[in-house]
Amino acid sequence: MGLSLFGGLAGILVLGMPIAIALLIATGISVFFFSETSLIVLVQRLFVSLDSFSLMALPFFMIAGGLLEKGGVSKRIVNFANSIVGGLPGGLAIVAFVAAAFFGAISGSSTATVIAIGAILVPTMLKEGYDIRFSVTTLAAAGILGTIIPPSIPMVTFGVSTGASIGDLFSGGIIPGILLTFLMSVYAYLYGKKNIKVEYKFSFAKILRTFKEAIWALLMPLIIIGGIYSGIFTATEAAAVACLYGLIVGIFVYKELKLNVVKDIMEGAVINSAMIMFIVGAAAAFGYVMTKARIPAELSQFIVSLTDNPYILLLLINVLLLIIGTFMETNAAILIVAPIFTPIILEYGIDPIHFGVMMIVNLSIGMITPPLGVNLFVAAKLKDGLKVNDLLNKHLGMYLLVCIVGLLLITYIEDLVLFIPNLLK
Template sequence: MLPVMISTMTLFMLIGIPVAIAIGLASLIGISGFTSLPMVLFPQQAFVALDKFPLAAIPFFILAGNLMAAGGISRRLVELVECCVHSIRGGILLTCVFTALIFGAVSGSSVATTLAIGAVLIPAMVKRGYPIGFAAALQATSAELSVLIPPSIPMIIYGLSANVSVGDLFLAGIGPGILVAVALSVFVLIYTRYKGFVEVRAEKRPPFFPALKGASLALLMPIIVLGGIYGGVFTPTEASVIAVGYSLAVSLIYRELSMSQFGEVIRKSAISSAIVMFIISMAGVFSFVLTRAGVPAAIGAWIVETFTSPISFLIAVNIFLFIMGMFVETSASIVVLGPILAPVAVHYGIDPIHFGMVMIFNLAMGMITPPLGVNLFAACAVANIGIEKMIPYLVPLVGVIIFCLGLVTFIPSISLFLVR
């Protein structure tokens, strides 16, 4: 059953059928060809997969990110960070990394970060003398921080799929997120000197205090959202609504959000949310069919027999998830694989929160690796270039991310020190 469903899903995706529809068709084949279950279970399970209150946070965080982009919040964050690192050669590159980190602390979406921050920073990096392919590759890679730093949409999905605390996952993401930001910053400063890139420095440092004043309301946003969650004031789902309300209020204060722009923000957010929810619903049906057939238990038993230690298990899972992330959308992979792999990780004595970070980290790399690479295509759209111009610069950046993944995988305290 499993080989047929996997091969069918893969074939559908290879011929250009969208991921969600490919998963849904494979689920239909599984129900009709390998079980005696009535077909009415297909729409029922699709609804059950979405009938979870924490999932309401996803459309609200997407809307908050789009409001930040349209309301001038992201631009003010860029200006403030650039003031802080202006005196450093390569400061515009550090601005790219750390603005993505701050923006990700509210939006939770790497694609939204790529589009919102990239529209400002990719032209700025090119203007400073950096190749457009390098600028686009760095922006796409930095945007992955939005998945690692809380609040993160994949963390919410994993928490529901593996039945672990979303709040603890948010805490666990802070360490890996900061690690990646620091590693990327150190690497780009060394790499640009090694490659001999000549930066055209800005003649005058932008005034710091006006930039701080302009971005002060924007900086309060992640403090309110994350502080409220960890302080027990509201849940992650309620925090998403707070984020939307605050983004809208700040956008109105900045007076950069017109009614026509607001309508476009709502339209874009609705489309993005519908795509994510459709993927989750189809992946939920897929997971239900496999569970009813006993596939997760069989895979778990095989893994336990094959890999005799936690280290060998983690190495195998890292390789498998990295390949999976290159071809299957992150949300779908988490919904299908989370309930299968998380219990096996617990069997090996691996903390489910730590394993969740390893899983999310791995699958998030699929956003910056072809052929799926949604961040790459978003950066290409902003920079108006083909993906082939990004590849030479992308390879070493992916290497940095893989190095950080190894540290997160085998040093659990990076993820768990705040949780504990």
């Protein structure tokens, strides 16, 4: 059955089917021809998997990110980041990473980060003499911070699919997010030192002024993480609070959020969350059949027979995830792969929070990896006449390299992930 399940899935995906449809068709074919299980059970598994309080966090975080994005938050974050690091060589590129880290702590979405920050920074970078390919590639790379810095939609997906604490995943992503921000900023600094003349003057007064303007946006991640760990609310309730907070800030504080825009944000969140929910349900049915066929157990035995060294195991998993992330959307990949690997890593004594953050960082790299790197397609739209092929350049190669270096550090230095969750406990 395993061959029909995965072979069918691969064949259907090659035909261009959406991942959720491909999962359901492959599952249905395998059950119909190679199992005595009723197809009605698959329908039941699909709906039962969506009966989850934690899954409600997905649309709420999408709405909260949209409210703050359209409410004037992104430009204030960019101004604040620019006041801090804008005077460095390659300052505007570094601003892209710092601003993406801040905005990622609000939106939880990679593509939203690229659009919100890129729409402001790309024209400014071109005006200051930055190469167009470098500028747009930088924004595509900066976008991956949106799924690593908490709150993160893929972290919610991982927590739901494996039972790991979403709050611990959120706090575990803080240091890895800062690490990747720093590593990519180093390349931007070296590029700027060689190619860009800096005329910006550092001003402490400007930092205070822009911080005051951005303070309402910067408070939101503290409210979310602080509220979860203080026991005031769960991750799902935190997402609902974030929606209310974003609405108040956008309408009454920054006064840039209009009611007709709120309607569009709600519609977008409904559509995007429905897509993810469909994948969740389809992946649950797929996983049920995998479990019935003992595929995870057999795969676990096979991997255990290859090595008893957890470091080699993590290396093998990383290589596999880098390949998967190149061809599959992040949330879909988590839903399919995480339930398979979680029992295996527990057998090796690997912390599931550490593994979860490692997996999300790994799959996030796939967002800027051709041929299906979604951030590359989104970033290419930031400038008229630019094609995705224009982003396949040496700058993208360097960003991928430093991200993989960061991934290896996160993989083998467990405290980079677990220090803050352990501290908060």
